[in-house]
Amino acid sequence: MGGGILVEGLTKRYQAVTAVDDLTFEVEAGKVTAFLGPNGAGKTTTLRMILGLVRPDAGRALIDGFPYARLPHPRRAVGAVLETGGFHPGRSGRDHLRVLAMAERIPATRVDDVLVRVGLADAADRRVKGYSLGMRQRLGLASALLGDPAVLILDEPANGLDPAGMAELRELLRDLAAEGRTVVMSSHVLSEVAQTVDHVVIAAEGRLRYAGRLADLTAPQGETLEAAFLRLTASAATTAHDGTAADAPVAEVRSLHK
Numbered sequence: 001m002g003g004g005i006l007v008e009g010l011t012k013r014y015q016a017v018t019a020v021d022d023l024t025f026e027v028e029a030g031k032v033t034a035f036l037g038p039n040g041a042g043k044t045t046t047l048r049m050i051l052g053l054v055r056p057d058a059g060r061a062l063i064d065g066f067p068y069a070r071l072p073h074p075r076r077a078v079g080a081v082l083e084t085g086g087f088h089p090g091r092s093g094r095d096h097l098r099v100l101a102m103a104e105r106i107p108a109t110r111v112d113d114v115l116v117r118v119g120l121a122d123a124a125d126r127r128v129k130g131y132s133l134g135m136r137q138r139l140g141l142a143s144a145l146l147g148d149p150a151v152l153i154l155d156e157p158a159n160g161l162d163p164a165g166m167a168e169l170r171e172l173l174r175d176l177a178a179e180g181r182t183v184v185m186s187s188h189v190l191s192e193v194a195q196t197v198d199h200v201v202i203a204a205e206g207r208l209r210y211a212g213r214l215a216d217l218t219a220p221q222g223e224t225l226e227a228a229f230l231r232l233t234a235s236a237a238t239t240a241h242d243g244t245a246a247d248a249p250v251a252e253v254r255s256l257h258k
């Protein structure tokens, strides 16, 4: 199915703040990868650079070998959910997807497919203003899936989901990866991540702290993901995001191709 993401030397500065600092990692197709980091680690900025929404100061991000802007069919190659706002409150979930499908020349039959896939079929004809946060998450995911993309980029997809919703999301993301898709999600819910993902990329203060298999991170010291995360990101809690922080060591960087 293609896909895969390569991030190489990616850097973004906002005045004195280096939001993303020489970040390099790979995301493999056919796996669910979590992109983790404390608040302000540069996750959203990185995802926005991958999607061509923010221009890097240095480095590059390639999706299936192409910068986003040069993908032959960008909206079909990549589906993304960066925030769950932006839905017209007076429109139903189904209408939202219909409009999107029309704009992107995607067959209208996909609308029902994705509604079923994200578990929103029963609420499809209700107005979005009556949707819970979890239902908006599902609608965002349905929008991202409309073009049947090889790569899915999801910012905090578990946000607002109840335990049953999280279990469904876990199963869905695993199924999507098993179909050969590249799935990247950011999350703050580490216990959920630990049950869902194969690979993790951990950043703090814009710098890479770990990229590799989850098992290779936690197994050697018999740690939970949370313990490993806190160990790798410890200095981030005590330094300001003002560009003056001392360089943090890259604790462990492993190839994702193990």
Ligand SMILES: Nc1ncnc2c1ncn2[C@@H]1O[C@H](COP(=O)(O)OP(=O)(O)OP(=O)(O)O)[C@@H](O)[C@H]1O
Pocket: 014, 017, 018, 019, 020, 037, 038, 039, 040, 041, 042, 043, 044, 045, 046, 241
């Ligand atoms: N448009 C912007 N202008 C100025 N500073 C920005 C901008 N976008 C991000 N930053 C800064 O860059 C740093 C990284 O922000 P980013 O939102 O990428 O982090 P994050 O890891 O997604 O954080 P969170 O987990 O809190 O969402 C922060 O210090 C943030 O204040």
